[in-house]
Amino acid sequence: MKFKRVFAIVIDSVGCGTEPMSKDYGDDGANTIKHIAEACNGICLPNMQSLGYGNITKIKGVDENPNPIGGYGYQQEISLGKDTLTGHFEIMGLKVTKPFKTFTENGFPKELIDELEKQTGHKVIGNCAASGTEILKVLGEEQMKTGAMIVYTSSDSVLQIAAHEETFGLEELYRCCHIAREICMKPEWQVGRIIARPFLGTNAADFKRTANRHDYAVSPAGKTTLDNLKEAGFSVIGLGKISDIYNGCGITKSIRQSSNHEGMEHMIEICKNEEFEGLCYLNLVDFDALYGHRRDPQGYKACLEEFDVQLGELMASINDDDLILITADHGNDPTWTGTDHTREFTPLLAYAKNMKGVNLGHRKTFADFGQTIADNFNIKLQEYGDSFLDLIK
Numbered sequence: 001m002k003f004k005r006v007f008a009i010v011i012d013s014v015g016c017g018t019e020p021m022s023k024d025y026g027d028d029g030a031n032t033i034k035h036i037a038e039a040c041n042g043i044c045l046p047n048m049q050s051l052g053y054g055n056i057t058k059i060k061g062v063d064e065n066p067n068p069i070g071g072y073g074y075q076q077e078i079s080l081g082k083d084t085l086t087g088h089f090e091i092m093g094l095k096v097t098k099p100f101k102t103f104t105e106n107g108f109p110k111e112l113i114d115e116l117e118k119q120t121g122h123k124v125i126g127n128c129a130a131s132g133t134e135i136l137k138v139l140g141e142e143q144m145k146t147g148a149m150i151v152y153t154s155s156d157s158v159l160q161i162a163a164h165e166e167t168f169g170l171e172e173l174y175r176c177c178h179i180a181r182e183i184c185m186k187p188e189w190q191v192g193r194i195i196a197r198p199f200l201g202t203n204a205a206d207f208k209r210t211a212n213r214h215d216y217a218v219s220p221a222g223k224t225t226l227d228n229l230k231e232a233g234f235s236v237i238g239l240g241k242i243s244d245i246y247n248g249c250g251i252t253k254s255i256r257q258s259s260n261h262e263g264m265e266h267m268i269e270i271c272k273n274e275e276f277e278g279l280c281y282l283n284l285v286d287f288d289a290l291y292g293h294r295r296d297p298q299g300y301k302a303c304l305e306e307f308d309v310q311l312g313e314l315m316a317s318i319n320d321d322d323l324i325l326i327t328a329d330h331g332n333d334p335t336w337t338g339t340d341h342t343r344e345f346t347p348l349l350a351y352a353k354n355m356k357g358v359n360l361g362h363r364k365t366f367a368d369f370g371q372t373i374a375d376n377f378n379i380k381l382q383e384y385g386d387s388f389l390d391l392i393k
Contacts, residue, residue: 001277002376002389003323003352007267007314008281008369010088011307013288015331015344016057019076022343027082027331030342032292033059035335036304039297044305047312048326051349052357065357071350071392073360075327075368078384082343083156085192085217087329088245088283090366092224093374093382100157100192100218104129104340108151108159112189116151119183120176123148129155131294131339136162136199136207143168149176150197154293155340157192159184165198165210173198174214181216193217193244211258215244225370225382226250226279232379234278239266242281252278260286260303264310271317279373283329292332293339300334315351323376323392324351327369350392358391 015032022028034057037043042061045053052072054062079086079096086096103109107127117124123146125139130152139150143163150162159180163173177196184191194216201207227250229236236252240263243254257263267282284307291300314324331344348360348369363369367385374380375387 001378002321002392004277004321005271005319006279006323006325006373006376007271007318008279008325008373009267009311009327010091010281010283011287011304011326011328011347012084012283012285013292013330013332013341014304014328014347015333015342016074016328016347017345019343019345021077025082025343027333027336027342027344030331030333030336030344031057032331032333032342032344033057033347035333036297036300037061039335040301043301045308047308047315048349051351052359053347053349055359056347068357069351070355071348071358071360071388073348073363073388074345075348075363075366076345077330077343078365078367082330082341083192084288084329085157085245087346087366089220089224090384091327091329092220092226092246092250092370093367093384094220094222094224095365095367095384096221101190102155102157103153103159103191104155107153109189112183113151115183116176116180119179120149122176124151126150126152129153132160132162132197132209132289136209137204140164140199140201140204140207155338158195159191159193160195160197162197162199162209165200165212170198170212177214177216185218190218211256213241215241217245217247219247219249224250225374225379226281228374228379229278229377232377234377234379235276235280236278237270237276237280239263239280239282241285242283245283260284260307261310264307264314268310268314268317271314271322278377288332288341292334292341295334295336295339297334318351318353320353322352325349325369325372327366329366350388352392356393358393360388360391363388
């Protein structure tokens, strides 16, 4: 074991350029970070620049660094798809060969909705692809008055149920989502995630989603690096929606968060105050949910700059035997057409105290990330991925 603690961060949707399969998804030319910086006349990310972020792709405001203090490279996806589950499953060693079903164009089939209404006892309203905040403005008051469930989807493989946290009840919402999860396990309807979306407020002008979101995901099709870490006796601390993404598999401790900022605060606090051996694994969803899907490059820029400040605090807090690893799970270019994810390369950054700057190169699968973690803790390696641990010196 080279590092006692690994702090892994997924900067959700922050892709870094077109890859060979991008054209198959209509994404030839997408580059999330490059186009954010261009749309905003530059972006300031000094800590990521110090690691070599500007060496991966052209980013206005983030210069190439001839003397980086960390490792830098980029990763290519081998799985089919460009969604959250596919990206995360591959990061931890699996190859997804059958994309999860999406229902973006026409909503969910009548048979599915009928079954959901029958088993939950609630009428469904909505049943369309929509922004989670916009649909509350349209249907939130009706939901409160009638006790119906707002069901909607997105470009991802998700069935989301929104209901008022007080008038509908949080536990009732969770119950209905459990039912939806069982229904959507049927092969013809298999949805990657069911998401509970509770909200508060009294009218369309002040409805706000709460931090009590809960995801009910399909379990990974095989054992991931997380499972192998847990079975070997190491800690696997999942922050944010990490536990939900892997359906709890391989997680020893889970902490929820209401924002990227809070997620980084949790990681920094753990870094400073918790002694453990293993992995602390964080997903930062705001990049994707608040700015990528909503095609908001200015908001995306501000969120990235805030992250970079907190990354600097984390870098200053680690011990000599700690490692920070950063990647993304897919792209979501806010300058692209539509509101879907974009199939892209993802960045790879590494930092440990006293390490030499190194070009980690073109990694041929996201699974290299998890394989490096497995290699570090000398646990069972996955079928996919090549460790780059020997390059981190």
